[in-house]
Amino acid sequence: MKFHMTVAAIALAALMPPGEAAALRESGDPLASARWGEMQKAFLAGAPVLFDPRVKVVAPSTAENPMQVPVTVDATALGKVVEVLVFADFNPILQVLRFFPEAAPAYLGFRVKLQQSTPVRAAVRTADGVWHVGGIWVNTVGGGCTAPTGTAASKDWQQRLNMVSGRQWTEGPNVGRVRLRIEHPMDTGLIAGTPAFHLEEIEFRDAGGQRLMRLQTYEPVSENPVFTLNRGAVDGPLEASGRDNNGNVFKARIAP
Numbered sequence: 596m597k598f599h600m601t602v603a604a605i606a607l608a609a610l611m612p613p614g615e616a617a618a619l620r621e622s623g624d625p626l627a628s629a630r631w632g633e634m635q636k637a638f639l640a641g642a643p644v645l646f647d648p649r650v651k652v653v654a655p656s657t658a659e660n661p662m663q664v665p666v667t668v669d670a671t672a673l674g675k676v677v678e679v680l681v682f683a684d685f686n687p688i689l690q691v692l693r694f695f696p697e698a699a700p701a702y703l704g705f706r707v708k709l710q711q712s713t714p715v716r717a718a719v720r721t722a723d724g725v726w727h728v729g730g731i732w733v734n735t736v737g738g739g740c741t742a743p744t745g746t747a748a749s750k751d752w753q754q755r756l757n758m759v760s761g762r763q764w765t766e767g768p769n770v771g772r773v774r775l776r777i778e779h780p781m782d783t784g785l786i787a788g789t790p791a792f793h794l795e796e797i798e799f800r801d802a803g804g805q806r807l808m809r810l811q812t813y814e815p816v817s818e819n820p821v822f823t824l825n826r827g828a829v830d831g832p833l834e835a836s837g838r839d840n841n842g843n844v845f846k847a848r849i850a851p
Contacts, residue, residue, distance in 0.1 A: 626714045626730055630684040637689070638680060639718060643725045647672055650729030658709065659741030663817050666691075667704040673727060676701035678720040681814065683783050685713035687740055687785060692812045699799065699807035702793040704823030706772075708739035708783065708815045744818045745787075746780035757839070759847035765829050773799075773833050774823045783814040794839045799824065800830035808835075817847060 624631035625646050635644060649672035658664040670676050680702060681691040691707050701719065709715075716730035746752045761775030777794065784791030799811040807826055826833060829851050836846040 603818040626716075626732055628684045628714045631714075634682065634684055634689070634716070637720075638682060639726045639728075642720075644718075645725055645727050647673075647719075647727035647729060650719050650727050652715060652729050652731045653812075654715055654733050656732070656734060658735040660732050661709045661735040661737055662744075663706050663741055664709050664715075664733060664735065664739070665704070665706050666715055667823070668702070668726070670686060670701035670717065670719040670729075671801045673701065673719060673721060674720055676719055679703070680718045680720075680809070681707075681715045681716065682718070683707070683709060683715050685709050685743075686815055688783060689713075690813045690816045691815045692810060694811070695809040697806050697808060698801070699824055699826050702825045703808070703810075704821075706817035706821055708781075708817055709733060709735050709737065710740040711735065724726050731773055739813060740783050741785045743786060744780045744782060746818060747850075752780065753779075757843055757845035759835060759845060759849075761835070761847070761849035763826075763829060763833060763849055763851045765851045771825050771827050771829055772823065773826055773849065774821065775835055775839075775847070776819060777845065778819055779839065781814065781816055781818045792839065794820065794837055794843060797822070797835065797837035800834045800836075802834070807833070811828055 625743045651669040653667040668679060670679060676696050678695050681695050682689045687710050694703050712734040714730045715731050716728060719727045758778040759775055764770055764772045779794050780792055782789050782792040791814055793814050794812045801807060801808040808824055833849045838844045
């Protein structure tokens with residue numbers, strides 16, 4: 596593990612300003628987070644780790660709305676990927692989601708709640724057992740995990756729970772792109788009197804039943820989550836199904 600981290604640190608330090616390079620040499624982390632060691636121990640312990648620029652995490656450097664921070668993870672440059680774990684160093688609930696690309700590429704867009712400024716990271720496990728890590732610092736006024744959701748003010752949210760809307764692109768520069776929105780409060784459980792209530796398992800399959808991607812989602816995913824994936828060649832409708840931590844299920848078909 597030390598070998599992988601040292602090689603990555605040397606390569607990245609050569610491209611950094613002197614101050615940032617010094618922080619990287621001290622912590623092994625290109626984002627110089629005081630909590631990187633804890634994150635590595637909690638999620639990646641015992642496996643080799645490589646800070647890898649091929650893992651792209653795209654998010655605004657400053658997020659005006661801490662309850663809806665758009666994030667895109669693109670690990671397609673790594674080829675075959677087994678698992679992707681997304682986490683935020685300084686969130687009260689660290690894990691955001693995991694996804695397991697199967698027939699679809701290792702690409703996912705989503706939105707996340709942030710409690711304070713933090714690195715948002717993606718750790719990507721390849722078949723050789725190596726975790727390839729990328730990330731970005733996101734600055735925000737904070738409070739996204741402990742603010743009440745808009746759903747709490749709606750009288751008919753239960754009738755709309757787990758309703759799905761979506762779109763597939765079949766031509767143009769976004770061909771193969773799929774976007775869907777799921778009505779769900781995604782309560783974190785950090786507000787007094789409001790228990791955790793969130794989606795926890797989602798699957799995407801093609802019309803023939805082949806699984807494209809599986810997701811495990813946690814409390815920091817934003818209310819009424821929006822997911823964007825790239826299924827590659829479009830061959831008929833996409834089927835999405837899932838459940839939340841209270842056992843409510845949904846199933847939807849998104850036509851091209």
